[in-house]
Amino acid sequence: MVQSNKTHVLTYGDAFVxxxxxxxxxxxxxxxxxxATVNVAVGVARLGVPSAFITITGDDTTSEFVRGELKKEDVIMDYAKLEPEKRVSGVYVHLTEDHDRIFHRYIDDAxxxxxxxxxLKEEAFQKASILNLCSGTMFQPTxxxxxxKAVEYAKKHxxxxxxxxxxRPLRWKSEAECRETISSFFKDADLLKFTEEELTFLTETQSVEEGLAKIAHLDVPVILITAGADGTYAVLNKQLQHVPVEPVVAVDTTGAGDAFMAGVLRYVHLNGLPTTMESLVRCTAFANHLGALAATKAGALTALPRLSELKVT
Known part of the structure; x- marks a missing residue:
């Protein structure tokens, strides 16, 4: 870890069931x-790095289940909020006769x-090496x-x-609002992660190269564009490098991107933001490996690897 006072990776987002x-x-x-953010927070903790999670839960049995499971995973919940009336969002997943999964019905009662x-508690940001966000809740004004504000606190500390x-396109009122809101965070990012489809959608382009050219003026230090079985495109100060991934027999790609992010965050917490292409490739290759491992098992959280399963130092 680069700074001794930076004790944890900090994630903010919704719990989900x-x-x-x-x-x-x-x-x-x-x-x-x-x-997604739960998966990342748990993924970081499973990789042996202190992981703190800012979220909100209620006083019902579902919320108690969420808090209990996060506690089992050693996720730090000191900065989370308990609001009695809150109800955790969820989705009912049906199985077809062929045992395929179908997202049947979403529930979001609060x-x-x-x-x-x-x-928000500033102490969380004072002790954080890195703040990780995704756009999953940004459609909601609060x-x-x-x-x-979380980004502001991160920069301050x-x-x-x-x-x-x-x-998650269906959560947004329009594609325009989705693009405008998400893109407004790019200028403050030290590290940006997209899938190929997300990059071209947000930049309204047709290729990775065109998409990167569209945001080049923002001078984001590190950009990662995941491409599934084709690996990841890693960008350091506008220099592009393809990082392949070892082939695996994919069983379920759910959560593979979250495992990838957990790997990136672990590396950054321990080593700082990559400043050479060699270090960025090393970081990305490790994250690719985690994403590939996650894809070989069914489920999302159940497939996230633990440090004891990996040959890393």
């Missing part, structure tokens, strides 16, 4: 912790109860305001800012 059918009758369901600006665009 997957209700997955126990069989193809779709009449009974088991509850699993889920959501969408306007969010972490507010005044709920969450958007809180996201902007010399924490790096990592932004995984992680677009």
């Amino acid at each position: 997957d209700y997955i059918a126990d069989n193809t009758t779709n009449s009974s369901f088991s509850m699993f912790l889920g959501g 969408p306007d109860i969010q972490v507010a600006v005044h709920d 969450a958007l305001e809180t996201s902007r 010399n924490a790096l800012f990592s932004f995984d665009t992680n677009i």
Whole structure:
């Protein structure tokens, strides 16, 4: 770790629950912790790095389940908010006769109860080596305001800012609002992560090269564009390098991007932001490996690897 006072990786976002059918009758369901930012926070903790999570939960059994599971994963919840009326969002996942998964019904009974600006504790940012956000809650006005304040606090306390665009198109009123809101965070980012599709969508271009040219004026130090089985395009100070990934037999790619991000955040926490192409390739190759491992198992959180399963130092 570069600075001794920077004790943890900090993630802000929504907790989420997957209700997955126990069989193809779709009449009974088991509850699993889920959501992109949850996956990243847990993924970082499983990689042996202190991981703190800013989120909001309620007083019902589902919220108790979420808090209990995060505690089991050693995620630091000191900066999270408990609001009795809050209800954690979720999705019911049905199984077809062929055992394919279908997202049947989303539930969000308290969408306007969010972490507010005044709920943020500056201590969380003082101790953070890096703040990681994704766009999953930014369609909601309070969450958007809180996201902007979180970035402000990160900059104030010399924490790096990592932004995984992680677009969920159906949550936005329009493509234009989605593009404008998400893109407004780019100028403050020390590290940006896209999929190929997200980069071309947000920049309204047709290729990775065109998309990067469109945002080149922002001078983002590190940009990572994941391309699934084709690996990742790593960009350091506008220099592009392709980093391949070892081929695997993919069982379920759900959560592979979150495993990738957890790997990147671990590297940055321990080594600082890459400043040479050699160090960026090393960081990206490690993250690629984690993403590939996650794709070989079913589920998202269940597939995230642990440090004990890896040959790393």
